[in-house]
Amino acid sequence: MNEVVIKEEELKTSLPTMSIGDIVRVADKYYQLVETPEKERTWAPRDKGELKQDGINLMEVKKFHGWTVKHSITNYQYTIGKWLNLSMPSQRHPKEGDFPTIKKLFTHIFGEQVELGYDRYTLLVKQPEQLQPILVLCSKEQGTGKTTLLNFDKALFGQNAVILNVSQYEQQFNGIFASKLVIGIDETVISKTFIKERLKQDSTAAEIQLRKMHAEHKSLPFFGKYTLCTNKETDFIQLEEEDMRFWIRKVEKIEGKFDETFFDKLVQEIPAFLHFLLHREMHVPKPLSRQWFSKEQIHTDALDRVLEESKSTLYEDIKVFAEEQIYRSGKDLHITVSELKGALNGKYDAKEIIKCLRQEWKKEPPKQQRYTPYCGSELKNGRPYLFAAKGVLQDT
Structure with a gap:
């Protein structure tokens, strides 16, 4: 949607086409435009029988298909075709000056x-x-x-x-x-x-x-x-x-x-x-x-x-653990879900850890590879997640 250009002749709000006391029919129900003690306008429901008792000629009442909403300070309309506008006209009008x-x-x-x-x-x-x-x-x-x-x-x-x-x-x-x-x-x-x-x-x-x-x-x-x-x-x-x-x-x-x-x-x-x-x-x-x-x-x-x-407790626990290991070794941390579960003392199940790694840490499922576990020195096979020292320490 590109910027709308307001023409000079459009800067004044259109005069209301409805007045206090006006009665309308919207679909099969009747309403009257009233003003509250706070000087606000609203459409109050009216009973058809009461209107007849008040001598209102229902055949002369304006009829609308239903309600709609169209806001405008510069060119307000009470009616949009055969639809009645639930928004109300502005009482404020533009005038050049300082603010x-x-x-x-x-x-x-x-x-x-x-x-x-x-x-x-x-x-x-x-x-x-x-x-x-x-x-x-x-x-x-x-x-x-x-x-x-x-x-x-x-x-x-x-x-x-x-x-x-x-x-x-x-x-x-x-x-x-x-x-x-x-x-x-x-x-x-x-x-x-x-x-x-x-x-x-x-x-x-x-x-x-x-x-x-x-x-x-x-x-x-x-x-x-x-x-x-x-x-x-x-x-x-x-x-x-x-x-x-x-x-x-x-x-x-x-x-x-x-x-x-x-x-x-x-x-x-x-x-x-x-x-x-x-x-x-x-x-x-x-x-x-x-x-x-x-x-x-x-x-x-x-x-x-x-x-x-907004980060979860699991995210914070993983973060603290990863920071400790990286500070201690000075190297990137490679760790599988099962190893992480053990490192966190079994507080979380594997499904929770995988969800946290995916949603909060934005880590993709790792591929099978040879890696050095954080708690050992010999290479082994597994699907370790990588916590890069540079990335983890930058976030602390």
């Missing part, structure tokens, strides 16, 4: 990757359907700006953004976030494998099953982009080397005197920030992966620490 407070926040959050941070938000505004990595902000400290970014996202994208906790995300019913563009999950600790797999699946899914209580499940286009915040720095999730869906940044504590007007300034600068995003040139102008950025571009030391913490 020093937003720059300060983004520089603090994204550091040396700040241009990639701007790219992330440019894509959200101009190409909301483009897949993106899951952004993770981690820090043990308070006052780092992690939650401030989630609240800024909510202010920027309005009803098309939501902030959840893990329990809300893992529950069966997903109506709270299925139609959202930006999904923030605060105080994240992903202790269950299925939550991690669900996050990975959702972050690359083109559709999602909308599940609401007492309602038929239905498929919707899904464009949710995730931002996770956690007070854990290394053990909030178990990752594997192949997990390039995660962009993990360690965020430092904000230095200086607390500014109680900081968030208000952020909100006031949103029009200027939108204008900037709509007119800037992308730092990464073309997609380098399904999620736009390459694995190398979003790599961080924080990711390396999470990957290291």
Whole structure:
């Protein structure tokens, strides 16, 4: 997907084609557009019998085939053909100006990757359907700006953004976030494998099953982009080397005197920030992966620490043993599965060791060969795995 060019005449959001109080029929059910006390719009179910009692002429009600989702800040439409849009119009409109407070926040959050941070938000505004990595902000400290970014996202994208906790995300019913563009999950600790797999699946899914209580499940286009915040720095999730869906940044504590007007300034600068995003040139102008950025571009030391913490106990035991033998001999270590099993005092069976060597150590099954065992001096036949002294000692 190449970069979308927004024309000047498209910079203002289309006037809403629906008003508060409007009633529609979607498939065989009726809904009314209402405004909550928090000034948010939503489609509230209405009973057909009650509408008749209220004197509503059902023949004049607009009819739609079903629901869809299409996000747009610049050219929003309530209806897409005969489908009703579950996303909501933006209340923010671009206007040229400065945004020093937003720059300060983004520089603090994204550091040396700040241009990639701007790219992330440019894509959200101009190409909301483009897949993106899951952004993770981690820090043990308070006052780092992690939650401030989630609240800024909510202010920027309005009803098309939501902030959840893990329990809300893992529950069966997903109506709270299925139609959202930006999904923030605060105080994240992903202790269950299925939550991690669900996050990975959702972050690359083109559709999602909308599940609401007492309602038929239905498929919707899904464009949710995730931002996770956690007070854990290394053990909030178990990752594997192949997990390039995660962009993990360690965020430092904000230095200086607390500014109680900081968030208000952020909100006031949103029009200027939108204008900037709509007119800037992308730092990464073309997609380098399904999620736009390459694995190398979003790599961080924080990711390396999470990957290291994610290693199994068996991996660590093998690593300690290999290091000891290589330090002692000064040579490469050749060792078979059965020898490794004995060296680890039988704590693990052969199948576990082979799986660890293949998945975590990335070692291919060895061929039959002559080798010198670690605990002897005479050559023997076997299928030893090689632990190169240079590679093992570099990792310590």
